[in-house]
């Protein structure tokens with residue numbers, strides 16, 4: 001099975017929506033317009049969209065997986081640091097557990113390094129992300145709030161010392177928040 005990882009294109013958008021829906025349907029309600037598939041669309045329509053870091057996995061001409069990365073800020077008490085967030089990532093329900101997600105994450109990490117990003121943040125399952133070298137963000141005192149105790153927030157240095165001296169509360173780019181300021 002040959003998997004091609006490439007940048008998403010406009011004529012992939014409908015297929016991508018179906019993939020994200022199929023991957024998240026157990027967790028998200030279809031009638032909620034603030035969900036993972038509308039998140040991808042809000043990101044695309046925003047100034048925070050990075051086409052080089054919006055990738056699809058294709059098998060025999062069919063798009064089966066998708067990943068996006070967006071700029072993220074780590075706000076310390078005296079400084080704000082630029083980082084990158086990984087979300088959302090989805091593999092079509094019929095194609096999961098065949099290594100496609102891993103290839104998308106690895107390709108994204110390599111591109112992010114080439115583009116000069118120093119670190120990457122992700123909220124997700126410990127076992128999955130630790131396999132790429134992510135460590136608990138709390139190690140650097142990076143958190144969703146000042147308690148720095150999230151068990152699901154992970155960070156990865158993309159260059160040696162990429163998070164040296166960096167600590168604070170993560171602030172996602174605006175498409176992640178609803179009008180009440182709540183995080184998706």
Ligand SMILES: CC(C)(COP(=O)(O)OP(=O)(O)OC[C@H]1O[C@@H](n2cnc3c(N)ncnc32)[C@H](O)[C@@H]1OP(=O)(O)O)[C@@H](O)C(=O)NCCC(=O)NCCS
Pocket residue numbers: 023024087088089090091092095096097098099100101102103124125127128
């Ligand atoms: C999470 C996801 C992107 C992984 O992609 P994938 O192609 O299915 O996974 P891979 O084949 O690359 O990796 C398989 C490994 O991931 C693990 N895995 C898959 N889904 C997982 C999940 N939801 N939680 C924890 N581990 C998971 C498998 O157990 C397997 O572990 P192993 O290598 O130790 O056997 C995909 O399963 C998916 O779309 N899930 C639903 C949406 C989601 O939860 N997205 C992530 C949050 S943003």
